[in-house]
Amino acid sequence: MSLHRLWAIIRKEFRHIQRDKRTLFLVTLSPAIMLIAFAYLFAFEVQSVRLGVWDADQSALSRQFIASLIADGKFSLAENGNGYESLRGAMMRGDIHLGVIIPPDFEAQILAGDGASVQLIADGSDTIAAAGGVTRFRQRTAEFARRLTSTSSAPPIIVQAQAWYNRDLDSTFAMVPGLVPIVMIMPSLAIALAITRERELGSFETLIATPIHAFEYLLGKLIPYIAYGVVSASIAYALAIIWFRVPLRGPVPDLLAMTVLYLFASLGVTLFICGFIASQGTAMRVVMLLFFIPSFFLSGVTLPVDTKSGPGQFISFLLPASHFVQITRGAFLKAMGIDQLAAQSLNLFLIGVIPFALGILTFRKRV
């Protein structure tokens, strides 16, 4: 291990990044641009939000209320529950995005003019559909209430969204922090292309004939991409805060530290895999197939992950994005710091350090 050689690789890699416009774009602005695209795509996509309802009242008015919710098809009734647990179960299975609980005295309270309250449970900020759904649900309820109370002034239906983070779900863009893990795939793509480009061009064969160690080579590649990864993540965070007006409630240094861990994990896995890949084309496809697509569906960014069982859960655990999505949401919406997100941080560290170590062990200094 020689710090001189490590530094030589680091400096060379920084120069490559700075001098190649495509790479520079990949590791600075491209995540922010993708974030804008995804945010608007998800925010305004007319997506059917699946609703589970536990109607404890079973009155004419409660049935009318439910019918008004699903009238235009933007909500669909996916579950008729008979208790908290049935709604929770359906939510765990990913059958429903939102659960609505209509109290037994719903009709009576409204008729008495006292106003009723319905409870809404959304699985935290965990799905994009839920985030959009809460806003829409509030609008629907208000419309229904207005029709009932054209004469009186008091709002007769109060929506009590469960837990304290409902306030954030009201924002159309509450899901933006949860999208950051997906767009932060770009540094992985960039490093995969850089490594395979060096192999394709033949420079790697020259490096084989030098005293470079696997550790120096891999760490020398990793560090510049982590550095630029933090830059691009910061741009994405700034965009979320300034443009999408999502408040960052958690401590900034903690978020950045956990971002470094995420980059370490995703780049570490990429470095390991790239040891077995010869061409840039293959590298690109593998990164897309391995990270991008599963991160979309299995990390909990767009769909809830069944946390108890299932084969998807194992894959989900291995995906760095699954842990980082909890981190970005926690830091932004729930004011969580690294102490509260220690488990996720540790997972990311392990997901990074194991493949990185394997990458060193399996590194072949031969053509």
Place this chain on the structure above:
Amino acid sequence: MTGQITATQLSKTFRKNQAVRGVSFDIAPGEIYGLIGPDGAGKTTTIRMLAGVMDPTRGTARVNGLDTTRQAEQLRAHVGYMAQKFSLYGDLSVRENIEFYADIFGVRGKARAERIARLLKFARLDQFQDRDAGVLSGGMKKKLGLACAFIHRPRVLFLDEPTNGVDPISRREFWDILSDLHIEGVTIFISTAYLDEAERCSRVGLMYRGEIIREGTPIALRQLVQGDLLAIITPDLQIAENVAQKLPGIFEVQVYGDRLHVFVDAGATRAREIEIALVAAGATIKQIRPAAPHLQEAFISLISHL
């Protein structure tokens, strides 16, 4: 074997393709050894195994007494290697490229600046040191590659077709640099498809289909050619070739640009016969004379008799 580069029965098989079939070398310190052969002969594979960047399927090689497979990492400091498909970092300047390899090879302190300056001068690149390597001419790239391979002053240089695709003037310049290194006592193992370059080597191995079919000094190899060589200059090459091939006492006919090279059993008598036959066939003959075979003719002749 006590040579600086030794190999015994070195072989490499890719799937079913036997690229190198049991080649052996014993190369003394200070030699320039030329590995000559057509495309696909196995030159690159051989050099890779000797330079410790590819493991042989069978056989062993030693450079500076170190096993190129088991002691490959110890070998790195003593060996410079310029791959056939070598590539500099096109987005780094000439100086940055050399500095990178200097750092990787642990060339530090005062030696670093001195050596880089000297190599830049040596490779006649000192005026271009701030230019991006990617925009250099082909010949300059090769010289920079050589400078990078030599930054740690190795005792042995492996160069795989370093002058391929380079104009003749740059090729000569490259060889002048190699001569200087040779004078400094560096052992050079070089592969090339240009036979004229082989004439500048101290020893040449002719590689064909994975085997070294002949080995010796350029002079010795030239003398392996069977019979005498006649050079015939004629504007009617096609006719001359067809006619000459059918005459008695002819081993072989090769066309070179504006002339025909004919290998015959006895130069003096056959020259007369050929001249008569060609004139009878209506070909004009500008000149017909005995010639000394170059390595080129020797090699083609050797291969065609295998």
